[in-house]
Structure formats: C-alpha cells, structure tokens
Amino acid sequence: MFLDSIRIVVCGDESVGKSSLISSFTRESTTDSSTGHVLPPITISRSDYEEVVRDAPPPGIHERDAKHASRNGRDSNDLLDISTYIPTTATIVDTSSSDVTSLHKELKRADVICLVYSDHYTYERISLHWMPMLRSLGVNLPVILCANKSDLSPKSAWKNQDNEEFLPLINEFKEIEAGLRCSALNRYNVVEAFYLCQRAVVYPISPLFDAIEHNLRPRAIEALKRVFFLFDADQDGFLNFNEFNELHKKCFKREATREDFDGNVNYIHSKILPEGGEGISEDGFILVHKYFAESGRHETTWIMLRANHYTNSLSLDDKFLHPHLDVNPDSSVELSPTGYKFFVDLFLTFDKDNDGGLNEVEIDNLFQPTPGIPRLWMDTNFPSSIVCNEGGYVTLQGWLAQWNLTTFLNYKTTLEYLAYLGFNEGTSIKALKVTKPRKIRQKQGKTYRSSVNDRNIFYCYVVGAPKAGKSSLLDSFLHGQYSEMYSPTIQSRLVVKDIELRGGKQCYLILEELGELESAILANKKRLDMCDVLCYTYDSSDPESFQYLVDLRKQYTNLDEIPSVFVALKADLDKQQQRSDVQPENYTRDLFLSSPLHISSSWTSSLQELFIQLVDAAKTPASVTPGLETEKAADQEKTMHLIMAGGAIGVMALVSIWMLNSMRRR
Structure with missing residues (x-):
C-alpha cells in the first residue's frame, strides 16, 4: 500500500541554504552555503520522525485548503483524534541549480519536491522560474515551500508576511501543498519541513479534497460512505459506541473510550451537523472528514481508508x-x-x-x-x-x-x-x-468421468425439441407450478435451487434451457465440460418429438462423453408411438441407459425423482455415460446368455428322450 522509501529532492536557487537544511535535520553542523557543496543522498529511518509523530505541525505552516494549523490548535473533540505517523523511510537528495542536467534527472526521479527560497528575489523566482520549469519537465509532484533563514527577520512580521507570501503561490499552483518558514541555523521547523514532504506523498490531500470547490471529492465521499457502511453493523444509519470502537480498533489499533465517543457525538451535533440520534450519522461522518481536510488533518482520513484497503487513487486494492x-x-x-x-x-x-x-x-x-x-x-x-x-x-x-x-x-x-x-x-x-479435480478414465475403449464425492453444486443442460415441455420443467422445478401458455425460449434460461437427496443431504442443482444457442453451446467443448449431466427431453404425446434427440446426438457425437438422462415429458397425456428410426426404450437400451423416465409437470413426486436422478447421474457418471456398459448390465447379459444356453440344452435333452422313448415303443 505504501512506498518502501520516499525520495525527497531539495531544490532552489544557489545560496538559499538547501544543504544547510539537510545537515540541520540530520543534526550535523550546518554547511556554508557559499561553498556550493552538494551533499550525497541521505536515507532517514522512521525513528527520526518520532518527535513529529507525537505532535501536530507547529505555527508557521500554511497548507493548501487549510486554516492555520498549530501545534496545540486541535480541538480535543476532533473525531478519531490520533497521533500522526509516517510509516516509511525517506531518501533526501541535495541538488545544485547550476548543474542543470543532474538537477533535471533528480527531479524526474523524485516523489516530492522541497523547494527552498530565502529572500524576495528567490521568492519571485518560484513563480517565474521554478514552477514553470517543473511543469515543462512534466514533473507533476507535490511541492513543499520552505522559506529558509527565518532567523534573519523578526518574528513579529512573520504572520503578515506568510499570508502575503505562501497563500498566493498556493492558490496559483495546485502542486504546492504547504509552505512554512524555517531556519537551518536554529533548527526551527526543519524536522517539520521534511515531515510535510513525507506526508504530501503518504497522505496526499488532492485525491481527497477539491481546492476550487472547497469540498471532498466524489470518490472520497464514496469511499467514506463504504467505510461507514462496513462498521454500521446493525444498519440503523448511525455508528453507536460499539461500532465506533470496532472502527477505532481496526483502523487505529486502539480502543476508543466512552468519553471520546460522547465528545465526538456532541461535537458533530454542535459544530458540524445539528441532528438527532444516538450516534454518528453518515452525513456527520462525511462532514467531519471534510473538516479534517480543511484543517490539515487529512492523514486521519487516509489511515482509515488504507486500513480498509483503499489506494491513493481511492479505489480498492486489486489484490x-x-x-x-x-x-x-x-x-x-x-x-x-x-x-x-x-x-x-x-x-x-x-x-x-x-x-x-x-x-x-x-x-x-x-x-x-x-x-x-x-x-x-x-x-x-x-x-x-x-x-x-x-x-x-x-x-x-x-x-x-x-x-x-x-x-x-x-x-x-x-x-x-x-x-x-x-x-x-x-x-x-x-x-x-x-472441489477435487474431476478425472477422466477409460473403460471398454470409451472415455468417461470419475465419480465425485465432495461437490454440492451440479450443472444440467436441458435439451429437446420445441414444445417438448422444457420451460414447464424449469418452472415446476423452481416454483412447483407452470403456465399452460406456450412461449418459445429464445435466449438461454437458467434456474438454480437446492434439493434434498435420499438420506436428507442437500445440494444445489442448476438447470439451463439452451434456447436458440443450443447448437453453439453443444459444439463448444469448454461449455460441455462445465455440464455435469444432460437431460434429454421429448413430448411423449407428440409422435415427432423423439426423433429430434436422435438427430441431435448424430450431429454432436461428443455428447456421448456426457452423463445422460432421458425423460418423457407430458406423461399425463395419451402416450403416442414415436415416428422415429428407433423407439425410445430400444434407443436407451442400446446405449446401456435406463428407459426414459415418464414425467409430468403436474406430478410432484415424479419431478422430485427426476431431479434426484439428475444429481445421481452427475455424481456417478460411469452409470449413465452413453455406450458404456455397466457391470450390472454386463452381469445381466451374461445371466441371459446362460439362461438361453441352459434352455437350449434342456430342449435338446427333451428331444433326445422323446426320440429314445419312440424307438423303444417300436
């Protein structure tokens, strides 16, 4: 979520004290700026920011879209009041304005820019040279202004000077996020200057707040509403104390006190949104975060958003x-x-x-x-x-x-x-x-699927001639009733429901009527692989209906690999002899399958039996794979052969006895 290291590039005109600021921050003796010495890059660990972690930015900071932020200026009732922290390390890079090639190279590698000036001339150069140069290089990065050498001017003049210096630049250049007066000699605001540089990258204000509209951006509001939703466990529109505490623990790793909660509720009611209720409403929650952005507290918002997996673009992390x-x-x-x-x-x-x-x-x-x-x-x-x-x-x-x-x-x-x-x-x-992978096996020269024991969802394609009763079958499966009015299925139609198997175990059965996509789906190997069982349906009262299935299976020979169940629908009507090359019972027998189930959508018991058989077929494919002779069928065939052979022997014996008796009579 965060960068492993932030690269801060310090730039500005010659003799403004860039190297001195860096040296002062690292507690080394200040460098004489007149020597033109450029310091090597310095990496600062997280522990160097412990002082800033405990305290807010001090007087003298002017931030974009913010009122004067002060060390002790935060209201004790601020919602979700926490200590600021920077969860990363930083590499600080010194530059020389005279080495243009190296300067441009470093600016393009930066994550944030610390732009230093020290007098009226170098101040004017901010808008006349430095900001136009950054834009010409395509460097669209946050910029922190540092008015160095503040020890040379009286403090009494700072407040008016700051308003005249920082705010016009902040308003003119959206890249400038904050400005502060500092002194490398006295170490005044030096730590805070580099803290602001880090914060501008780790907790950027621009994705949250629109400086022109002076409001939270739509994506920020959307993200905050989702956070509110997640912690409003009872969905009553308010965060109560327990919900507020859960938010605190997840986002800020500490418990919230009852006094904190009551104070925050009173604060919202009195200062932001007068309202009723026993907790913090969604509107109050949003407006508090607007206040944070306006007063330089937006790191609080970011900590909360990142704890809920938001990125800098205010989208949820793809991982x-x-x-x-x-x-x-x-x-x-x-x-x-x-x-x-x-x-x-x-x-x-x-x-x-x-x-x-x-x-x-x-x-x-x-x-x-x-x-x-x-x-x-x-x-x-x-x-x-x-x-x-x-x-x-x-x-x-x-x-x-x-x-x-x-x-x-x-x-x-x-x-x-x-x-x-x-x-x-x-x-x-x-x-x-x-679930465990479904394996493919070979038997009698045929390919079939292995049995499955750990699945609870099974997928069935329902195919058949128009008007066979497929739609009524799906309606009966889902609702227990169907419409008498015929309506052809154009688009594929899919329904899903849980069913109870023998023994009380429950599973889910998906039935799909393929509609006009039937040919395309049956020709698609990937779609066929998804199917656990094929339900072949025909209208037992229509003599032309079964031949459709015969022709379909001739056209798509790969259907032989799919477990299959044949169903004679509309069994409550008069059964008709099928005008087909072969009658349904003979056809299924030749495929080593059970005879078609005779089903009526008005017979509840027969429907339940069908759905159970479809699941059984999906769970034990070898027993219902077309053309695959089961052991039971093979045993039955052997028995029939033995019976027939025994019968033939018996007949021959009887004939022999009759002939012998006849000869004796003579």
Whole structure:
C-alpha cells in the first residue's frame, strides 16, 4: 500500500541554504552555503520522525485548503483524534541549480519536491522560474515551500508576511501543498519541513479534497460512505459506541473510550451537523472528514481508508478485490461454511421488516457499497432464476442459491463482492472451497468421468425439441407450478435451487434451457465440460418429438462423453408411438441407459425423482455415460446368455428322450 522509501529532492536557487537544511535535520553542523557543496543522498529511518509523530505541525505552516494549523490548535473533540505517523523511510537528495542536467534527472526521479527560497528575489523566482520549469519537465509532484533563514527577520512580521507570501503561490499552483518558514541555523521547523514532504506523498490531500470547490471529492465521499457502511453493523444509519470502537480498533489499533465517543457525538451535533440520534450519522461522518481536510488533518482520513484497503487513487486494492485462488481446470468452486454464514448474516441484517424476503429497497441498500448488482446476476435474469416469495421478494433459500450459482459460474465475482460487502474473516478466499479435480478414465475403449464425492453444486443442460415441455420443467422445478401458455425460449434460461437427496443431504442443482444457442453451446467443448449431466427431453404425446434427440446426438457425437438422462415429458397425456428410426426404450437400451423416465409437470413426486436422478447421474457418471456398459448390465447379459444356453440344452435333452422313448415303443 505504501512506498518502501520516499525520495525527497531539495531544490532552489544557489545560496538559499538547501544543504544547510539537510545537515540541520540530520543534526550535523550546518554547511556554508557559499561553498556550493552538494551533499550525497541521505536515507532517514522512521525513528527520526518520532518527535513529529507525537505532535501536530507547529505555527508557521500554511497548507493548501487549510486554516492555520498549530501545534496545540486541535480541538480535543476532533473525531478519531490520533497521533500522526509516517510509516516509511525517506531518501533526501541535495541538488545544485547550476548543474542543470543532474538537477533535471533528480527531479524526474523524485516523489516530492522541497523547494527552498530565502529572500524576495528567490521568492519571485518560484513563480517565474521554478514552477514553470517543473511543469515543462512534466514533473507533476507535490511541492513543499520552505522559506529558509527565518532567523534573519523578526518574528513579529512573520504572520503578515506568510499570508502575503505562501497563500498566493498556493492558490496559483495546485502542486504546492504547504509552505512554512524555517531556519537551518536554529533548527526551527526543519524536522517539520521534511515531515510535510513525507506526508504530501503518504497522505496526499488532492485525491481527497477539491481546492476550487472547497469540498471532498466524489470518490472520497464514496469511499467514506463504504467505510461507514462496513462498521454500521446493525444498519440503523448511525455508528453507536460499539461500532465506533470496532472502527477505532481496526483502523487505529486502539480502543476508543466512552468519553471520546460522547465528545465526538456532541461535537458533530454542535459544530458540524445539528441532528438527532444516538450516534454518528453518515452525513456527520462525511462532514467531519471534510473538516479534517480543511484543517490539515487529512492523514486521519487516509489511515482509515488504507486500513480498509483503499489506494491513493481511492479505489480498492486489486489484490484485496481479486485474491489469487489456485483452481484446477477440472475442479469447481463452492461456498465454504464460512461463506454460507456470511451471506446468511447479510440477508438477516438487511431484511428490515423480517418478512423473510429482500424487497427492491432492501436489495438496493445491501448493494450500496458495491458497483451494484453483479453483471452475472443480470445475465441470468435475477431474481427470476431463484425462489422468491409470493410478493416476488428474494427468500433466504433463493439468496443462497444465487450466490452458489455465482460462485460456480464465476468465483472471481463472488470474491470481489465479498470484499465490497465487508467480509472480515481475513482474506475472502476463506469463504470459498475448491472441489477435487474431476478425472477422466477409460473403460471398454470409451472415455468417461470419475465419480465425485465432495461437490454440492451440479450443472444440467436441458435439451429437446420445441414444445417438448422444457420451460414447464424449469418452472415446476423452481416454483412447483407452470403456465399452460406456450412461449418459445429464445435466449438461454437458467434456474438454480437446492434439493434434498435420499438420506436428507442437500445440494444445489442448476438447470439451463439452451434456447436458440443450443447448437453453439453443444459444439463448444469448454461449455460441455462445465455440464455435469444432460437431460434429454421429448413430448411423449407428440409422435415427432423423439426423433429430434436422435438427430441431435448424430450431429454432436461428443455428447456421448456426457452423463445422460432421458425423460418423457407430458406423461399425463395419451402416450403416442414415436415416428422415429428407433423407439425410445430400444434407443436407451442400446446405449446401456435406463428407459426414459415418464414425467409430468403436474406430478410432484415424479419431478422430485427426476431431479434426484439428475444429481445421481452427475455424481456417478460411469452409470449413465452413453455406450458404456455397466457391470450390472454386463452381469445381466451374461445371466441371459446362460439362461438361453441352459434352455437350449434342456430342449435338446427333451428331444433326445422323446426320440429314445419312440424307438423303444417300436
């Protein structure tokens, strides 16, 4: 998040005391500026800033967009009052204005510039020479002004002089973040000068505050609102003491006292936003941070934002949003028990009316700290893809099913939203689990998939002729009912729901009707690899329906590698002889598969049996892979051969006995 080291380049006209300032800071004897001596680069450790860590910047500092910041000028009731710290080291580089080549080289390598002047002439050169030169070099870095040799002018004149000197330059050049009067001889403000240089890099003001509008920037407000959201655990719109304390502990590594909290609440009410409530509102929280930016306290805001994984650009750290998860191409990703708990707790927190469903307002509130509802959800027609209550609100059952679907199809989306929504069990990877790789085996010259025992999500493609009843099957799976009105499926349609298997174990089944994309999907090896089982459907009351499946399997021979279940839909209607090259029962028998299940969307028990068989097929692929003879079938065939052979022998024996008896009679 932070730079390992900050490079501070000290520049300015000759004889302004650049080398003397550096020497004074390192507690060495000051250098005679008239000698033109340039010091070698000096690296300063963190411990050298301990004095500054304990205290705020002293009198004499003029900062962009700030009132006069003073050592003792901070109100004891400032929200989240902390000690300033600089969590990095610094390399200080001395320069000579006469060595232009070396000067330009160092300026381009800098992280921050300490621009020194000492009299009226060198002051005028700031706007006439130095700032235009920096811009011409393309050096867009924070600049700290140092008016050196303040020991040569009376202190009584400093205040008016500072207003006349610093503020016009600060207002004219956005790069200039602060100005202070200092003395290398007396070591006055020397430590603070280099502290400001570090702070300008570690805690930049410009991403937070708009100097022209005198307000926090939109991205800063958005980030602060998300931080407020994360710590408003009960989502009542206020930070109470416990929530305030949790924020303190995470961001500032210390407990907050009750007196601190009460003082902060009173301060907000009296000075920033008169309001009711027992805690700190979101608006009050935002306006306090505006006050911090205006009064030179913006390091407090940065510490809070960085503790919540924000970068200098006020975006969430990419490593936080997208942590690496090692996933074998033949494995799938599901929610872990920790992930289930997180999403259950999230649902319960935002179901404000306790009606067991998330309405549109509650959904919008829940996704407030995110970019919005995931794109994947929109692509799968959320919430029509899951179980909702009678009012159309998302139930807990549907909510968990949707996140299981998301994780299965694109686990990176789940990881990203876990981060946005405040998963706080360390890395968001803990919310997921990776299943064992699915292996490919060979038997009887055929390729088939190995059994799976550690998965809870299974993906099924539903294929069949138009009007076979695929859409009604999906409706019945999701809602327990279907519409009699026929509507052709154009776009692919996907639904997901948990089902109870034999023995009481639960898992999730994803059904997808491929629509007009059926040919493209079945020809795509990657899409086929995602499919755990194919559900071949036909209308048992339509004599033309089954031939569609025969033709489909002839066209895509690679379907033989996918576990398959054949289903005769609309079994409540009169069964028709299929006008096909082969009847369904014979066709499935030749593939060593079970006869088609006869299902009706109005028969609840038959539907449940179908869904269980689809999951069983996905879990034990060898038993339902087309063309792969199972051991049971082979044993049955051997038995039949033995029976037939035994029968033939018996017949021959009877014939022999009859002939022998006939001969004896003669």
